[in-house]
């Protein structure tokens with residue numbers, strides 16, 4: 575399906591509203607967009623983040639990052655883009671680093687808000703786990719993660735078995751499921767309980783599990799994929 579540019583813009587604007595409504599994004603926050611692509615999320619955010627706020631994005635696609643630098647970073651001093659030379663079957667097949675070994679180029683607890691839109695849905699489970707660890711490291715206590723996934727609830731397996739799902743996640747891989755055993759990165763899903771478990775392990779409390787995406791044939795959807803919003807635990811203050 576060819577997505578018209580207008581749709582591309584509209585999706586970015588819709589996500590910006592979800593970041594504000596469910597993610598608690600504020601104009602003065604510092605945020606990170608992992609797998610920022612060609613700025614679909616960054617462009618509408620230029621109209622929202624104030625001079626006190628700042629956006630960082632990184633992506634394994636070099637040309638994508640260059641486009642963002644030329645068209646967004648050049649105009650907005652508080653928007654920064656980094657190329658990460660991380661292997662990705664589709665986006666950076668010559669990448670020197672494996673995603674499971676990649677340390678994000680940011681200090682601990684730098685960000686109030688971290689987003690991944692349509693990234694974990696193409697990342698193998700081991701890499702996804704490592705990114706979760708890095709996300710927890712760079713989030714401030716009380717900061718939030720807003721990420722899209724394809725999430726398999728119990729009823730999904732029945733629907734998949736009947737061949738009725740838009741995406742047919744019938745092949746198990748490690749801790750997830752894929753639509754194509756020969757090309758697992760094409761689309762990856764996780765069971766809800768597994769995601770709850772790994773969020774818990776990373777001290778990330780799920781504060782919103784938004785309605786399932788339209789991939790699952792639900793009609794009451796907010797986006798193509800499912801959305802989880804989680805908050806990093808704050809240390810309990812000791813009372814003297």
Ligand SMILES: C[S@@+](CC[C@H](N)C(=O)[O-])C[C@H]1O[C@@H](n2cnc3c(N)ncnc32)[C@H](O)[C@@H]1O
Nearest residue numbers: 609610611614633634635660662665673691692
């Ligand atoms: C489906 S696109 C989504 C782009 C953007 N988030 C959006 O919503 O328009 C996936 C993006 O993730 C990037 N990517 C894939 N694997 C990555 C990794 N391990 N680290 C950083 N970026 C990655 C790709 O280069 C690509 O730009």
